[in-house]
Amino acid sequence: MRAGPDVPYERAKNAEYLVALEKKLKTRIEIGIARNEAWANPGGVTLPFSPDDLHPLIGRVGLESPHELLGTDFYIGPRRLVVGGVEVYSCFAEVAKLFYQPDGGGFEGHESVVVRRTFEARHREVVAADDEWVRDVMESPFAARKLGVPAAPVHRPRRRFTLDRERDAPTQPELLIVQDDAKVATAEHTHIVRPPLGTRSPVGMRAVEAVRRRLSAPRSSQLTSVLATLQPDQYEMATSDPRQDLVVQGHPGTGKTIIATYRAAFLVDPDREGNSASRVLLVGPTKQYVNHVQGILRQHDPEGRIQATHIESLLSNFVASKSSLEHTFAGRYDDLDAHTRGLCEIAAHKVRQLDRFAMHKDVRSRWLRTTYELLRTNGQSGRTQLTDNPAEVAWLKNLPTFELASSQRRYLPLLAQCALALRAPTVQEQYDHIVVDEAQDMSPIEWNILDQMKSKAGRWTLVGDMNQRRSDTSYESWEAIAHHLGIGSGDTQFQATTITRGYRSTAQILELADKLLPRAQRGVEVVQRDGPGVQKIWASNPQKLFSISVDIAVDFKTRYSDGMVAIISAEPTALTQWMARHGWRRDRSVHRWVLGGQLLNVYGPASARGLEFDAVVVVEPSKFKQHVGKAGQLYTSLTRANRELAIVWQKNLPQALR
Numbered sequence: 300m301r302a303g304p305d306v307p308y309e310r311a312k313n314a315e316y317l318v319a320l321e322k323k324l325k326t327r328i329e330i331g332i333a334r335n336e337a338w339a340n341p342g343g344v345t346l347p348f349s350p351d352d353l354h355p356l357i358g359r360v361g362l363e364s365p366h367e368l369l370g371t372d373f374y375i376g377p378r379r380l381v382v383g384g385v386e387v388y389s390c391f392a393e394v395a396k397l398f399y400q401p402d403g404g405g406f407e408g409h410e411s412v413v414v415r416r417t418f419e420a421r422h423r424e425v426v427a428a429d430d431e432w433v434r435d436v437m438e439s440p441f442a443a444r445k446l447g448v449p450a451a452p453v454h455r456p457r458r459r460f461t462l463d464r465e466r467d468a469p470t471q472p473e474l475l476i477v478q479d480d481a482k483v484a485t486a487e488h489t490h491i492v493r494p495p496l497g498t499r500s501p502v503g504m505r506a507v508e509a510v511r512r513r514l515s516a517p518r519s520s521q522l523t524s525v526l527a528t529l530q531p532d533q534y535e536m537a538t539s540d541p542r543q544d545l546v547v548q549g550h551p552g553t554g555k556t557i558i559a560t561y562r563a564a565f566l567v568d569p570d571r572e573g574n575s576a577s578r579v580l581l582v583g584p585t586k587q588y589v590n591h592v593q594g595i596l597r598q599h600d601p602e603g604r605i606q607a608t609h610i611e612s613l614l615s616n617f618v619a620s621k622s623s624l625e626h627t628f629a630g631r632y633d634d635l636d637a638h639t640r641g642l643c644e645i646a647a648h649k650v651r652q653l654d655r656f657a658m659h660k661d662v663r664s665r666w667l668r669t670t671y672e673l674l675r676t677n678g679q680s681g682r683t684q685l686t687d688n689p690a691e692v693a694w695l696k697n698l699p700t701f702e703l704a705s706s707q708r709r710y711l712p713l714l715a716q717c718a719l720a721l722r723a724p725t726v727q728e729q730y731d732h733i734v735v736d737e738a739q740d741m742s743p744i745e746w747n748i749l750d751q752m753k754s755k756a757g758r759w760t761l762v763g764d765m766n767q768r769r770s771d772t773s774y775e776s777w778e779a780i781a782h783h784l785g786i787g788s789g790d791t792q793f794q795a796t797t798i799t800r801g802y803r804s805t806a807q808i809l810e811l812a813d814k815l816l817p818r819a820q821r822g823v824e825v826v827q828r829d830g831p832g833v834q835k836i837w838a839s840n841p842q843k844l845f846s847i848s849v850d851i852a853v854d855f856k857t858r859y860s861d862g863m864v865a866i867i868s869a870e871p872t873a874l875t876q877w878m879a880r881h882g883w884r885r886d887r888s889v890h891r892w893v894l895g896g897q898l899l900n901v902y903g904p905a906s907a908r909g910l911e912f913d914a915v916v917v918v919e920p921s922k923f924k925q926h927v928g929k930a931g932q933l934y935t936s937l938t939r940a941n942r943e944l945a946i947v948w949q950k951n952l953p954q955a956l957r
């Protein structure tokens with residue numbers, strides 16, 4: 300049911316909930332949570348609390364018969380509250396499984412659920428509701444609420460209910476309250492449209508129509524909440540046992556970032572069962588990614604327990620480098636090799652012996668330089684050399700001077716490793732859980748650094764796609780990463796969870812991108828089957844390559860005027876220089892270009908990682924770098940599009956895309 304007679308009631312209930320939630324959160328935040336701004340601050344952002352970020356109610360569950368604690372119905376929201384005698388449970392509490400998982404996810408009593416109502420919200424206001432009926436009943440369990448009748452007699456509970464009864468007991472379990480707006484007649488509640496039973500969801504999905512509506516809505520620069528339409532498998536992963544590591548492999552647009560961000564939100568949720576984590580680090584690939592996920596984090600972390608950062612910022616922070624680094628991620632495997640940590644430790648030990656003063660900010664950079672120089676000169680060789688392993692000696696010999704190394708992205712992990720060897724994070728500075736998105740791109744030395752930032756009992760959540768690897772210096776398989784980090788080294792065997800449902804891109808886009816993959820790895824279950832075909836346009840000469848690309852992007856922008864359009868090129872600088880010559884101007888960032896009220900985004904393949912747009916133009920695909928014969932960069936770029944994709948080529952169209 301959409302925008303049905305119950306919507307005014309639900310809207311009022313939501314407004315009431317938001318007022319109470321703001322009050323509750325303000326009190327919590329005033330109590331305050333200690334923030335650690337010391338050495339191990341990863342250069343990330345914790346977000347200030349704003350009432351505008353409060354998440355509205357998510358949904359509602361109706362039961363066949365009244366339950367001792369749950370009554371005949373209850374709401375799901377971002378936080379637990381009792382509003383006007385009505386229970387709102389946290390979306391991360393055990394009981395929320397009755398909403399998110401058809402089989403109740405092991406929560407006893409799911410067989411008494413008759414209806415799940417999913418809210419659609421706009422600007423914190425409930426604008427529509429979809430009811431999914433599990434079973435036909437004579438009267439909607441939601442009807443009684445508005446009529447103000449006393450609850451039906453309480454049955455002996457048939458279900459186990461695991462909340463802390465004293466703390467969580469509803470304040471007025473017996474009386475159902477008449478709301479101000481409850482003027483809607485009884486008849487309206489009994490006329491809820493019920494879709495024919497047995498024709499509801501594709502296998503394993505819930506609220507399918509609401510998902511499709513969300514996916515066809517315009518994209519924005521930040522991910523928006525999908526809590527109301529979160530799918531059973533996504534919910535299960537995000538809320539899986541925090542004492543276990545989680546590794547998720549999925550093709551582009553299969554919801555990995557959604558799982559990563561909601562996992563972080565779940566870990567710090569004060570209403571979930573067990574102790575909530577007090578410090579969670581969420582590491583993504585780029586600055587744009589951090590901005591991309593902030594919309595969701597802001598709604599779930601008013602206390603600022605999640606630090607969101609990207610790997611370059613995290614490493615730069617250890618090195619105390621503010622300058623922008625030359626060259627992109629590159630380098631020999633040795634620069635990023637995990638064994639380097641040992642050499643850094645020996646060099647740092649020697650430096651500490653030379654200078655026994657307690658380390659403070661002023662000497663930090665001097666020590667870093669000395670440690671690096673000691674490394675570069677192999678302990679100044681002679682008797683004091685750090686290693687006599689010929690391969691390592693040769694590698695150390697080729698390292699550039701400290702000045703040169705400090706200006707290149709390639710040596711940033713090595714310098715950060717030196718800094719950590721000088722001063723490791725203290726227990727207070729470490730994290731209870733580290734969530735890494737685009738984990739396929741982390742190099743061994745970066746894993747070492749992250750590992751040092753995790754507390755001893757801390758756990759990992761890693762999400763990524765091995766097919767989107769963009770460098771040979773990262774590990775080739777999840778097994779290799781797990782081996783490095785010691786995941787699954789105890790009693791439990793390591794196993795990555797694979798997800799296969801594609802949300803972001805249409806079938807037309809995914810079918811084309813799929814051709815870049817080895818046969819065995821092809822095949823995604825697609826939610827959006829109704830997209831337009833992919834355009835492939837040949838530019839007859841090099842001068843026309845950029846003009847055609849920009850013209851198509853402008854046409855896309857006219858059609859997706861509320862959304863976002865991007866051009867992705869392996870040579871973004873050449874493209875933006877062309878645009879500048881043709882009147883386009885930069886707008887606030889290197890990626891945003893404007894002309895006559897039109898706004899286009901321009902990205903290289905590396906900076907587009909993790910982002911999404913309504914429509915994308917990919918320019919000259921043959922120029923996207925390959926590694927070990929795989930087209931990871933091109934594959935990632937083609938799959939940034941939500942609805943439409945155009946490929947413009949002049950020199951050569953890769954065989955797989957023909």
Ligand SMILES: Nc1ncnc2c1ncn2[C@@H]1O[C@H](COP(=O)(O)OP(=O)(O)OP(=O)(O)O)[C@@H](O)[C@H]1O
Nearest residue numbers: 525528529530551552553554555556557802803909
């Ligand atoms: N349950 C859902 N309901 C509605 N939209 C969803 C759902 N799950 C994912 N999406 C949407 O699908 C899109 C892709 O999700 P996400 O960015 O998490 O994918 P990803 O696997 O991280 O992609 P990539 O690897 O390409 O970066 C996003 O717009 C996200 O909001």
